[in-house]
Each structure stands twice: as structure tokens, then as C-alpha cells.
Amino acid sequence: xxxxxxxxxxxxxxxxxxxxxxxxxxxxxxxxxxxxxxxxxxxxxxxxxxxxxxxxxxxxxxxxxxxxxxxxxxxxxxxxxxxxxxxxxxxxxxxxxxxxxxxxxxxxxxxxxxxxxxxxxxxxxxxxxxxxxxxxxxxxxxxxxxxxxxxxxxxxxxxxxxxxxxxxxxxxxxxxxxxxxxxxxxxxxxxxxxxxxxxxxxxxxxxxxxxxxxxxxxxxxxxxxxxxxxxxxxxxxxxxxxxxxxxxxxxxxxxxxxxxxxxxxxxxxxxxxxxxxxxxxxxxxxxxxxxxxxxxxxxxxxxxxxxxxxxxxxxxxxxxxxxxxxxxxxxxxxxxxxxxxxxxxxxxxxxxxxxxxxxxxxxxxxxxxxxxxxxxxxxxxxxxxxxxxxxxxxxxxxxxxxxxxxxxxxxxxxxxxxxxxx
DNA sequence: TCTGGGGTCCTAGGACCC
DNA sequence: TCTGGGGTCCTAGGACCC
Numbered sequence: 450x451x452x453x454x455x456x457x458x459x460x461x462x463x464x465x466x467x468x469x470x471x472x473x474x475x476x477x478x479x480x481x482x483x484x485x486x487x488x489x490x491x492x493x494x495x496x497x498x499x500x501x502x503x504x505x506x507x508x509x510x511x512x513x514x515x516x517x518x519x520x521x522x523x524x525x526x527x528x529x530x531x532x533x534x535x536x537x538x539x540x541x542x543x544x545x546x547x548x549x550x551x552x553x554x555x556x557x558x559x560x561x562x563x564x565x566x567x568x569x570x571x572x573x574x575x576x577x578x579x580x581x582x583x584x585x586x587x588x589x590x591x592x593x594x595x596x597x598x599x600x601x602x603x604x605x606x607x608x609x610x611x612x613x614x615x616x617x618x619x620x621x622x623x624x625x626x627x628x629x630x631x632x633x634x635x636x637x638x639x640x641x642x643x644x645x646x647x648x649x650x651x652x653x654x655x656x657x658x659x660x661x662x663x664x665x666x667x668x669x670x671x672x673x674x675x676x677x678x679x680x681x682x683x684x685x686x687x688x689x690x691x692x693x694x695x696x697x698x699x700x701x702x703x704x705x706x707x708x709x710x711x712x713x714x715x716x717x718x719x720x721x722x723x724x725x726x727x728x729x730x731x732x733x734x735x736x737x738x739x740x741x742x743x744x745x746x747x748x749x750x751x752x753x754x755x756x757x758x759x760x761x762x763x764x765x766x767x768x769x770x771x772x773x774x775x776x777x778x779x780x781x782x783x784x785x786x787x788x789x790x791x792x793x794x795x796x797x798x799x800x801x802x803x804x805x806x807x808x809x810x811x812x813x814x815x816x817x818x819x820x821x822x823x824x825x826x827x828x829x830x831x832x833x834x835x836x837x838x839x840x841x842x843x844x845x846x847x848x849x850x851x852x853x854x855x856x857x858x859x860x861x862x863x864x865x866x867x868x869x870x871x
Numbered sequence: 872t873c874t875g876g877g878g879t880c881c882t883a884g885g886a887c888c889c
Numbered sequence: 890t891c892t893g894g895g896g897t898c899c900t901a902g903g904a905c906c907c
Contacts, residue, residue: 482874
């Protein structure tokens with residue numbers, strides 16, 4: 450029998466901001482998306498103010514102006530660093546874990562006595578809070594789906610549970626399943642919840658008990674697996690070590706609308722360069738690049754096109770990707786629209802190790818690796834943007850708006866927190 | 872005026888093959 | 890009037906996740 454745990458940071462982005470800014474501690478606080486467009490993270494205080502996930506900033510601006518809620522622009526460098534620190538603590542307790550997202554981590558607790566699980570979890574929780582300053586909730590169950598649901602319970606009944614819910618005994622687990630709505634289950638979204646209603650499935654327990662054949666026929670194999678997991682049968686196992694990515698995207702809304710081709714060419718080049726860095730970090734070559742541009746989906750006259758640019762040979766060379774992106778853009782750009790967003794998608798990867806170049810490959814490719822790894826090295830150690838391609842502008846008018854940005858407390862010497870002693 | 876970004880997996884259907 | 894069967898591969902679109 451297996452035992453899984455899920456460790457999940459509470460209001461992760463907001464908690465990161467609060468670690469370094471004690472002023473925020475007792476305030477209601479939200480973190481905004483790129484361009485300060487919408488709310489992407491809320492703490493208990495902002496939830497109490499009925500601020501919703503994804504709510505546009507202008508709708509809560511009034512609350513901000515009245516000082517009832519403090520906004521922060523998103524600061525991903527900070528969040529990633531805090532995330533790494535949390536994982537480090539987890540590592541020191543558990544050898545087998547899966548980093549599921551920036552704020553969640555599955556752990557394999559198989560073999561630990563049922564009577565000891567709760568105290569172990571409390572200890573992990575305490576240590577993460579003490580060493581990193583991050584509050585977490587922990588759910589433990591017989592499958593990943595159950596661990597996730599128990600984690601939800603740990604947050605939903607935080608006061609009663611202290612943020613730790615361990616359910617190994619299936620009778621007790623089933624009690625929770627009769628309480629929990631079906632849309633609280635991992636893998637069951639809005640659409641599926643609506644469809645399940647027609648089958649009179651509204652609680653987690655209904656789904657667990659439902660005929661698996663019928664589920665598979667009406668939905669798909671994953672819904673069937675989810676239902677089995679609710680009964681305690683392991684269908685999803687821990688995947689250790691990150692799988693190689695199958696797609697890489699780099700997309701952004703612009704800080705302001707763009708009408709002309711030239712700034713679009715710059716934007717697309719900038720995103721292509723960013724995607725290329727991710728690609729090289731993965732050790733992959735791409736054979737296909739997609740570039741898209743779109744107006745706002747709220748526009749009365751929307752326009753959205755994607756160009757698919759096959760590459761002559763698999764590559765991770767920024768120069769080739771920029772050229773491909775701009776060539777694709779030329780084909781889809783139409784005058785007369787106010788573009789709000791553009792992006793690059795890379796797909797169809799080949800592992801770089803073991804790739805044998807085509808007999809007819811262009812000879813200049815030979816310089817690629819040295820040049821690219823030098824650029825990556827300089828940018829990694831001296832700061833992003835130290836070396837740019839000419840196609841990428843230094844300061845673009847359409848660049849990101851981040852009005853409420855916190856300092857890079859942990860990743861930039863100049864932003865280090867200062868402590869004054871008097 | 873102002874509405875996120877980056878992923879994964881599954882399925883249906885078309886193209887193509889023998 | 891009649892019009893194979895079975896297989897693979899690829900893509901677009903849908904649904905989900907954080």
C-alpha cells in the first residue's frame with residue numbers, strides 16, 4: 450500500500466511578498482498578473498473582501514485607493530527562489546518527491562507508520578515556516594488524488610486541522626468524500642462538473658462509486674482513473690525528475706496596444722529570444738515555430754492569426770528563431786488593428802545529445818553552440834539582457850507595466866534587504 | 872481607458888498506406 | 890446500383906492544471 454502527501458504553500462505569491470515586507474503582514478494583499486492586468490493571487494484578507502481570482506485590476510482599484518488592499522506586481526524571480534528554498538527543506542525530510550508546480554510538491558510517504566504521519570507532517574510544516582517563512586498545508590492519503598483532496602480539506606478547515614489532514618483509513622476518508630463537492634477533485638473542472646450533474650454525480654463519493662465503464666464511455670480514461678484513485682487505487686504515480694518539455698511558449702500582453710509592423714517585429718523577436726533560452730536550458734532542438742498576434746478578445750473587431758513556420762533543420766539558435774518568427778509575422782500582419790498580444794510557441798523537439806546534423810546543414814551552424822552558450826552564460830551571471838540581439842529593443846514602449854514591483858530581495862545584490870540598527 | 876502566462880493530456884477526424 | 894478493412898500518424902480543439 451502506498452502513501453502520498455501533498456505539500457501546498459498558502460497563497461504562495463502573496464506569502465512570498467509578505468516574507469520580506471513586514472508592512473504587508475496584517476494587510477489584505479493581492480499579486481497582479483503581467484502588466485498589472487488582473488489578480489492572480491489572494492491572501493485570506495483579500496478573499497474576505499470578495500476579490501476574485503482573475504478579477505481585472507480596475508475593478509478593485511477603488512479598494513486599493515481606499516487602502517483596504519495592497520497590490521503587488523508579480524515578481525517571478527523572487528517566487529522561484531522561495532520555491533527552491535521550500536523544496537530544499539522538503540528534501541531534508543523525504544527522499545522521494547515530485548515538484549508539481551511552483552507552490553506544490555508531492556511526497557512519497559510509503560512505509561511510515563500511520564500513527565507517525567501526522568507528527569512528521571507538522572514537523573515539516575513548522576520547519577518550512579521557520580526556515581523560509583512560508584506557511585503550508587499538507588494532505589496525506591492513499592493516492593495522489595486523495596492527498597490533494599485532503600490538502601484541500603486542510604485549508605478549508607484550517608483552524609480545526611492546523612493545516613494538516615492525514616486520512617489513511619478508508620472509512621474516515623470516505624466521510625470526507627461524502628462532504629466534498631465533485632469540483633474540488635483534482636482533474637474535475639467546470640465543464641466536467643456540469644456534465645457529471647446529468648449523471649447525478651455531485652459529491653466526490655458519487656464519483657468514487659460510479660460505474661467505471663460508463664465514466665470511460667461518457668468522458669475519458671483520466672476521469673475513470675480519477676474515480677479509481679478516490680477509491681484508494683493508485684493510478685497516478687510520483688514522477689521524479691522533470692520530464693523534458695514538449696512545448697515552450699513565450700507570450701505577453703503589451704503594456705500598450707501596437708498598430709505598426711516594426712514594434713511587432715521587435716516584440717516577436719524578444720519573445721523568440723526568450724523561448725530560445727528556455728529551449729537551450731532544456732537541452733532540446735526545435736523543428737517547428739509558431740508565431741501569433743491578436744487584438745484583445747474584448748475588442749469589437751477581433752483579429753487573431755497564427756503562422757506555422759517549419760524550420761529547415763532542428764535548431765536552438767536564437768538568430769534562426771528570430772528570423773523564423775519575423776518571417777512568420779510578415780505573413781499574418783494586417784494593418785488597421787490594435788494588437789494587444791503576441792507570442793511564440795516552439796514544438797516538435799529533438800534531444801540535442803544524439804542529434805546528427807543533416808549532411809546539407811549550413812556550415813555556420815557549427816558556431817552556434819559556442820556563441821549561444823557564451824551569451825547564456827553572460828546573461829545568467831551578469832543579469833538578463835546584458836547581451837541582446839539587435840532585433841530586441843532595450844526599452845520598448847509596449848513593455849510590461851509593473852507599477853507595484855517588489856525588489857529582487859534574494860537574487861540581486863543591490864536589492865538585498867537592509868536592516869538598520871540604531 | 873484597463874481583463875495573465877505556461878503547461879499537459881485526450882479525442883475525433885483527416886490523410887495516407889497496404 | 891454498386892463503393893474493403895485495418896492500421897498509423899498528424900493536427901486542431903477541448904479540457905484541465907497552477
